[in-house]
Amino acid sequence: MxxxxxxxxxxxxxxxxxxxxxxxxxxxxxxxxxxxxxxxxxxxxxxxxxxxxxxxxxxxxxxxxxxxxxxxxxxxxxxxxxxxxxxxxxxxxxxxxxxxxxxxxxxxxxxxxxxxxxxxxxxxxxxxxxxxxxxxxxxxxxxxxxxxxxxxxxxxxxxxxxxxxxxxxxxxxxxxxxxxxxxxxxxxxxxxxxxxxxxxxxxxxxxxxxxxxxxxxxxxxxxxxxxxxxxxxxxxxxxxxxxGHDAAALPPGLVLAPGGSGEALIRIDLGGPDAGAPLLSDLGARFGASARILSGGVEPVGGVPVGRLFVGVTPARPDDLEPILAHLASSTIRTELLGHVVRAD
Structure with missing residues (x-):
């Protein structure tokens, strides 16, 4: 046909x-x-x-x-x-x-x-x-x-x-x-x-x-x-x-260190069917990590969800960070570790 x-x-x-x-x-x-x-x-x-x-x-x-x-x-x-x-x-x-x-x-x-x-x-x-x-x-x-x-x-x-x-x-x-x-x-x-x-x-x-x-x-x-x-x-x-895709590189008010431990700031770009997946709760179930959305959002584009999120992730163990990043990368368009949040004493 x-x-x-x-x-x-x-x-x-x-x-x-x-x-x-x-x-x-x-x-x-x-x-x-x-x-x-x-x-x-x-x-x-x-x-x-x-x-x-x-x-x-x-x-x-x-x-x-x-x-x-x-x-x-x-x-x-x-x-x-x-x-x-x-x-x-x-x-x-x-x-x-x-x-x-x-x-x-x-x-x-x-x-x-x-x-x-x-x-x-x-x-x-x-x-x-x-x-x-x-x-x-x-x-x-x-x-x-x-x-x-x-x-x-x-x-x-x-x-x-x-x-x-x-x-x-x-x-x-x-x-x-x-x-x-x-x-x-x-x-x-x-x-x-x-x-x-x-x-x-x-x-x-x-x-x-x-x-x-x-x-x-x-x-x-x-x-x-x-x-x-x-x-x-x-x-x-x-x-x-x-x-304006490269605007707002970081959420306001955060100080980052390139290395270190503790809460990692991760930028996630997502779109399509995977954009509605429970990414953050999945990190807790798979890795025992805690995660919170610091900035960003998801909105429909041509009827399909698209968004950028800045997420703070605290692994249960320091060695879990690389597997967490790999897991996020497998179900998002782009995942990037931006650094670790510096906390005031």
Whole structure:
């Protein structure tokens, strides 16, 4: 049984503007129903990548395929039906001020030539989907930022696209509204099976709903993988920087000695199924050691627990420390002995 063709496939995509290389050797495949986060700092190549995906820019080399159809050489007339398969959600909403919420949502259906009856029924369904019943006759100036973005999402969904491109869609929103919009996108993904690309500079947006993440730097893919794995164990320097992964090296107020005995301070990075294991109680049962969490925590990333803990461990016997470290290393992403806690006399 053959696998279905991916919704989006890029192979060897390159794009230059004069002496500036915006994209270099981009290889990317996005499957049906996937939520993919594409993240990077300003100038990393995110905007150029979007424009190559929706056909607004043509790559200098490589291929861009939507639902198996290469688009980089298509003319404008041939691109139109392809673009209807891609819904766009923008940072600043891009709503028409002189049209109501319903009329903004209806516009792409009018352009597509849909008859009035089915068109209005589709608008009603979309208003309900995005939680805007009762606000269909309001103009953009009468809507909050979150409501405007809901209109933008409904408008993008109107032509029943195969893929939704969210271009910094939450950057102009406050944290509470951002949470609501991300929950809406996740719900749409579940209910419709819609493929979503989240283009953003905010790691927290990716952490909340993306199953996979691509990190761009200087037009190249610096790192890619399952979101929880990238967050738990980033490999590229840019990813570590975006995550602040090396911040807070030690819990505040502790004085450490590199050698010695007594309570050992151990840093543990964990993620995946093992993140929920009873590590500390297990140390007591296996080695008779006492253990306490001094700092850190665990939180969901793409629905998978990920975290960093600073743990104080006092072995029953000094010789038990090495076996304890080996045991922790076998069930965590990374275990590091930072030293021994110096206690005041």
């Amino acid at each position: 053959t696998s279905p063709a991916p919704i989006l496939s890029l192979a060897g995509v390159r794009k230059r503007f004069g002496d500036h290389t915006a994209l270099s050797d981009i290889d990317l495949t996005v499957g049906s129903g996937e939520i993919l986060g594409i993240i990077g700092r300003s100038g990393a190549g995110k905007s150029t990548l979007i424009r190559c995906i929706n056909g607004l820019e043509r790559p200098d080399a490589g291929t861009v395929a939507i639902e198996g159809r290469e688009i980089q050489a298509l003319g404008e007339s041939a691109l139109k039906p392809v673009r209807r398969r891609i819904g766009m959600v923008f940072q600043h909403f891009n709503l028409l001020a002189n049209r109501t919420a319903a009329e903004n949502i209806e516009l792409p259906l009018i352009i597509a030539g849909m008859a009035r009856g089915p068109r209005q029924a589709r608008v009603r369904d979309l208003l309900q989907l995005v939680g805007l019943e009762g606000r269909e006759d309001r103009y953009p100036a009468q809507l909050s930022g979150g409501q405007k973005q809901r209109v933008g999402i409904a408008r993008a969904l109107a032509p029943e696209p195969a893929m939704l491109l969210s271009d910094e869609a939450t950057s102009a929103l406050d944290p509470e509204t951002t949470e609501q919009i991300l929950a809406l996108l996740a719900d749409i993904n579940r209910r419709l099976g819609l493929t979503i690309l989240l283009i953003t500079h905010e790691m927290d947006v990716v952490r909340r709903i993306a199953g996979r993440v691509v990190v761009l730097e200087n037009g190249r893919i610096a790192e890619a993988g399952e979101t929880w794995r990238v967050f738990a164990d980033p490999q590229a320097a840019v990813t570590k920087s975006l995550l």
